[in-house]
Amino acid sequence: xxxxxxxxxxxxxxxxxxxxxxxxxxxxxxxxxxxxxxxxxxxxxxxxxxxxxxxxxxxxxxxxxxxxxxxxxxxxxxxxxxxxxxxxxxxxxxxxxxxxxxxxxxxxxxxxxxxxxxxxxxxxxxxxxxxxxxxxxxxxxxxxxxxxxxxxxxxxxxxxxxxxxxxxxxxxxxxxxxxxxxxxxxxxxxxxxxxxxxxxxxxxxxxxxxxxxxxxxxxxxxxxxxxxxxxxxxxxxxxxxxxxxxxxxxxxxxxxxxxxxxxxxxxxxxxxxxxxxxxxxxxxxxxxxxxxxxxxxxxxxxxxxxxxxxxxxxxxxxxxxxxxxxxxxxxxxxxxxxxxxxxxxxxxxxxxxxxxxxxxxxxxxxxxxxxxxxxxxxxxxxxxxxxxxxxxxxxxxxxxxxxxxxxxxxxxxxxxxxxxxxxxxxxxxxxxxxxxxxxxxxxxxxxxxxxxxxxxxxxxxxxxxxxxxx
Amino acid sequence: xxxxxxxxxxxxxxxxxxxxxxxxxxxxxxxxxxxxxxxxxxxxxxxxxxxxxxxxxxxxxxxxxxxxxxxxxxxxxxxxxxxxxxxxxxxxxxxxxxxxxxxxxxxxxxxxxxxxxxxxxxxxxxxxxxxxxxxxxxxxxxxxxxxxxxxxxxxxxxxxxxxxxxxxxxxxxxxxxxxxxxxxxxxxxxxxxxxxxxxxxxxxxxxxxxxxxxxxxxxxxxxxxxxxxxxxxxxxxxxxxxxxxxxxxxxxxxxxxxxxxxxxxxxxxxxxxxxxxxxxxxxxxxxxxxxxxxxxxxxxxxxxxxxxxxxxxxxxxxxxxxxxxxxxxxxxxxxxxxxxxxxxxxxxxxxxxxxxxxxxxxxxxxxxxxxxxxxxxxxxxxxxxxxxxxxxxxxxxxxxxxxxxxxxxxxxxxxxxxxxxxxxxxxxxxxxxxxxxxxxxxxxxxxxxxxxxxxxxxxxxxxxxxxxx
Numbered sequence: 001x002x003x004x005x006x007x008x009x010x011x012x013x014x015x016x017x018x019x020x021x022x023x024x025x026x027x028x029x030x031x032x033x034x035x036x037x038x039x040x041x042x043x044x045x046x047x048x049x050x051x052x053x054x055x056x057x058x059x060x061x062x063x064x065x066x067x068x069x070x071x072x073x074x075x076x077x078x079x080x081x082x083x084x085x086x087x088x089x090x091x092x093x094x095x096x097x098x099x100x101x102x103x104x105x106x107x108x109x110x111x112x113x114x115x116x117x118x119x120x121x122x123x124x125x126x127x128x129x130x131x132x133x134x135x136x137x138x139x140x141x142x143x144x145x146x147x148x149x150x151x152x153x154x155x156x157x158x159x160x161x162x163x164x165x166x167x168x169x170x171x172x173x174x175x176x177x178x179x180x181x182x183x184x185x186x187x188x189x190x191x192x193x194x195x196x197x198x199x200x201x202x203x204x205x206x207x208x209x210x211x212x213x214x215x216x217x218x219x220x221x222x223x224x225x226x227x228x229x230x231x232x233x234x235x236x237x238x239x240x241x242x243x244x245x246x247x248x249x250x251x252x253x254x255x256x257x258x259x260x261x262x263x264x265x266x267x268x269x270x271x272x273x274x275x276x277x278x279x280x281x282x283x284x285x286x287x288x289x290x291x292x293x294x295x296x297x298x299x300x301x302x303x304x305x306x307x308x309x310x311x312x313x314x315x316x317x318x319x320x321x322x323x324x325x326x327x328x329x330x331x332x333x334x335x336x337x338x339x340x341x342x343x344x345x346x347x348x349x350x351x352x353x354x355x356x357x358x359x360x361x362x363x364x365x366x367x368x369x370x371x372x373x374x375x376x377x378x379x380x381x382x383x384x385x386x387x388x389x390x391x392x393x394x395x396x397x398x399x400x401x402x403x404x405x406x407x408x409x410x411x412x413x414x415x416x417x418x419x420x421x422x423x424x425x426x427x428x429x430x431x432x433x434x435x436x437x438x439x440x441x442x443x444x445x446x447x448x449x450x451x452x453x454x455x456x457x458x459x460x461x462x463x464x465x466x467x468x469x470x
Numbered sequence: 471x472x473x474x475x476x477x478x479x480x481x482x483x484x485x486x487x488x489x490x491x492x493x494x495x496x497x498x499x500x501x502x503x504x505x506x507x508x509x510x511x512x513x514x515x516x517x518x519x520x521x522x523x524x525x526x527x528x529x530x531x532x533x534x535x536x537x538x539x540x541x542x543x544x545x546x547x548x549x550x551x552x553x554x555x556x557x558x559x560x561x562x563x564x565x566x567x568x569x570x571x572x573x574x575x576x577x578x579x580x581x582x583x584x585x586x587x588x589x590x591x592x593x594x595x596x597x598x599x600x601x602x603x604x605x606x607x608x609x610x611x612x613x614x615x616x617x618x619x620x621x622x623x624x625x626x627x628x629x630x631x632x633x634x635x636x637x638x639x640x641x642x643x644x645x646x647x648x649x650x651x652x653x654x655x656x657x658x659x660x661x662x663x664x665x666x667x668x669x670x671x672x673x674x675x676x677x678x679x680x681x682x683x684x685x686x687x688x689x690x691x692x693x694x695x696x697x698x699x700x701x702x703x704x705x706x707x708x709x710x711x712x713x714x715x716x717x718x719x720x721x722x723x724x725x726x727x728x729x730x731x732x733x734x735x736x737x738x739x740x741x742x743x744x745x746x747x748x749x750x751x752x753x754x755x756x757x758x759x760x761x762x763x764x765x766x767x768x769x770x771x772x773x774x775x776x777x778x779x780x781x782x783x784x785x786x787x788x789x790x791x792x793x794x795x796x797x798x799x800x801x802x803x804x805x806x807x808x809x810x811x812x813x814x815x816x817x818x819x820x821x822x823x824x825x826x827x828x829x830x831x832x833x834x835x836x837x838x839x840x841x842x843x844x845x846x847x848x849x850x851x852x853x854x855x856x857x858x859x860x861x862x863x864x865x866x867x868x869x870x871x872x873x874x875x876x877x878x879x880x881x882x883x884x885x886x887x888x889x890x891x892x893x894x895x896x897x898x899x900x901x902x903x904x905x906x907x908x909x910x911x912x913x914x915x916x917x918x919x920x921x922x923x924x925x926x927x928x929x930x931x932x933x934x935x936x937x938x939x
Contacts, residue, residue: 006490056571088838118547122588186872193859
């Protein structure tokens with residue numbers, strides 16, 4: 001083992017010696033002599049060794065998309081983009097990197113997960129971490145006061161794969177946002193309508209959209225006696241209620257985060273509740289909660305939201321859930337998260353634990369952080385968790401010219417079956433004389449002679465989406 | 471110069487020595503001693519030297535061999551303790567890596583994505599550091615020239631469909647170029663540099679090119695003239711046949727292969743109906759080192775000039791060729807996968823189309839909304855929300871203003887600005903009568919439509935075939 005290592009090192013050193021001599025334009029005989037020595041050493045290592053080893057892989061946490069994965073991806077994006085367009089959204093694109101200073105201070109603890117570019121003498125750059133901060137930068141930079149836009153692009157996070165299994169470092173985000181000062185809750189309601197339309201169209205199973213409000217959460221914590229400084233950390237405990245029991249959450253809040261059991265219980269009375277608009281009305285009657293100005297604002301807005309959601313025909317898919325405390329610091333109003341209700345199980349197949357497939361909320365203070373004068377532009381939006389959706393769809397699922405001059409007909413038919421091509425236009429010598437092409441359905445194996453001038457029309461007819469009679 | 475080279479070599483050898491000691495788990499003191507020596511050597515070289523550079527997880531030599539001098543334009547990511555990474559410079563090298571990694575022997579694929587180059591804007595005006603590439607490639611061992619012909623057919627289809635003006639596709643072959651240089655007496659070592667001189671013939675005169683070859687690149691005038699006899703020629707398949715009869719060229723094995731392949735190519739291009747757009751041009755010597763066979767480049771023939779407008783100098787809008795040796799550079803066993811492909815210069819095409827639209831003062835719609843749901847009176851938000859939701863559920867592209875009581879005029883203005891062709895106006899009386907007023911924004915004509923017929927009526931008016939908004 002040590003001998004081999006020594007031998008490899010000698011090969012390397014000798015290789016460098018040869019390269020050095022060539023660079024210095026040493027005499028041909030000298031070079032030849034050293035090359036001969038190199039080849040003898042390499043021969044001792046054995047065949048196929050001594051060649052520099054290429055490490056053929058994509059960087060950690062990234063992957064190539066194969067044609068099959070791309071086909072799935074394209075179908076999923078088609079559904080999502082049609083929905084965005086149906087609601088009148090424009091589309092923008094931004095560079096993959098931003099000035100480092102643009103991203104600084106926006107992501108809290110997650111800042112350490114940002115990819116930086118090497119300092120090569122110019123501006124200091126970082127790869128974008130999400131699409132929301134670039135959006136806010138775009139609005140402030142162009143002094144826009146209102147826009148309805150979607151943006152589908154990859155973002156970059158240096159997650160540690162050991163800790164977060166299945167998480168990629170490069171992945172798609174699929175955002176839709178409405179920026180602007182409008183009458184309350186109409187754009188917020190449209191965001192939820194969009195989310196429901198997309199998740200229904202994708203046909204990945206039944207889903208539920210949980211809704212809450214940052215002001216209700218803050219107000220609730222205040223009246224329960226949570227100190228201001230503990231708001232964020234208690235939020236993250238409460239958020240775990242969708243995965244663990246109340247007992248566990250209470251233990252964490254009391255044992256690790258320093259709340260008294262009474263305060264914890266008081267929180268528990270609220271956060272274990274979920275329901276429809278009747279819960280909103282019930283809490284509006286709650287003596288303590290309705291005294292808190294913030295919570296009251298939040299509850300009034302949710303009441304209005306439910307009215308609009310009913311008119312949009314989706315109220316039955318929405319659940320006001322007081323334990324929803326997810327996400328980034330920049331939410332200021334309504335927050336929402338869509339979860340799949342039943343993991344799509346086929347006989348013999350592993351059940352999928354998927355969780356959240358879309359989320360969003362209102363964030364009125366972000367653009368103001370970029371604007372030199374601090375001008376605020378209120379925003380509300382949503383993000384579709386496409387990577388999760390890709391894996392769900394992937395798990396569910398399992399006219400051309402061959403570049404050979406004289407291919408066998410059987411090979412060509414087999415090619416069609418494998419690629420899912422529905423029709424074959426077969427050219428034969430007799431048919432050429434008769435001026436027809438044999439059109440064959442791969443699925444039914446039925447063949448019919450079609451006049452050459454009618455072929456295009458016939459193919460279009462058979463492959464039109466409405467009929468699809470291949 | 472020689473001293474620096476020696477110093478660099480010593481640094482490399484010492485670096486290997488340190489690595490070797492670490493691998494053999496030598497004693498810490500011994501390693502430390504050798505590391506100290508290494509650092510002293512590096513210090514003599516100057517700052518930022520001596521670091522090994524890995525690009526895309528392959529040895530530096532491999533990529534340097536592809537991008538040559540352009541390697542310095544690659545964006546590196548900061549070393550944050552993990553793998554050393556760089557942003558992709560094109561889509562061809564990732565494609566070759568993908569083929570080798572997955573041990574694929576054939577595929578026909580396109581890839582549209584952004585690539586990254588640290589161009590110096592001062593030197594290359596209008597060049598972006600982040601821009602789209604739009605590649606199509608056919609990899610695999612097939613009967614000759616059929617995929618090559620299809621690539622050219624694709625290029626012609628795309629450029630015709632884009633309607634950016636007349637174009638011409640120049641075609642040549644690396645083997646014909648190499649053979650031609652050989653018989654003209656160009657030394658092997660000067661091939662690449664003479665290629666780049668010859669390639670300038672589309673922009674400058676033969677005189678200038680000849681002067682550069684003789685004055686700067688050391689060719690004799692006789693050799694240069696000999697080259698000139700060939701490279702100023704261009705034509706159709708008849709030129710191919712003429713050169714096949716050329717006594718000198720047809721004796722060169724490489725050139726002969728190239729000419730035979732081009733002859734076959736022209737036969738296929740004729741069957742594809744595009745031979746009239748193709749020009750066999752001996753001065754086409756473009757591009758990257760990795761082309762091994764046919765090479766082609768599409769240029770726009772006339773710059774689209776409108777009265778009063780500056781003419782566009784655009785040049786090449788698409789290019790490509792055959793590159794049989796690239797994948798083999800990635801495969802551990804050196805297995806070759808022949809490839810042929812093309813790249814569409816979309817950024818150029820974007821600016822041409824943008825300039826055209828501006829000149830024609832054509833409005834570009836940024837949304838596809840078909841109808842705005844509006845109200846003429848107050849307190850009709852609920853009805854608007856109900857109706858717009860019905861339209862969305864029926865697949866109609868619709869919007870509403872996010873105001874409880876918007877003025878009709880503002881709603882109509884919104885439609886004009888956004889190019890929305892129809893307005894569905896809700897009014898109290900109409901609600902009682904069970905109808906919606908459907909208004910054409912362009913003609914201002916209004917008609918009452920029964921609510922249950924509204925979806926159908928909107929679809930009829932906005933269908934592409936009719937488009938009678």
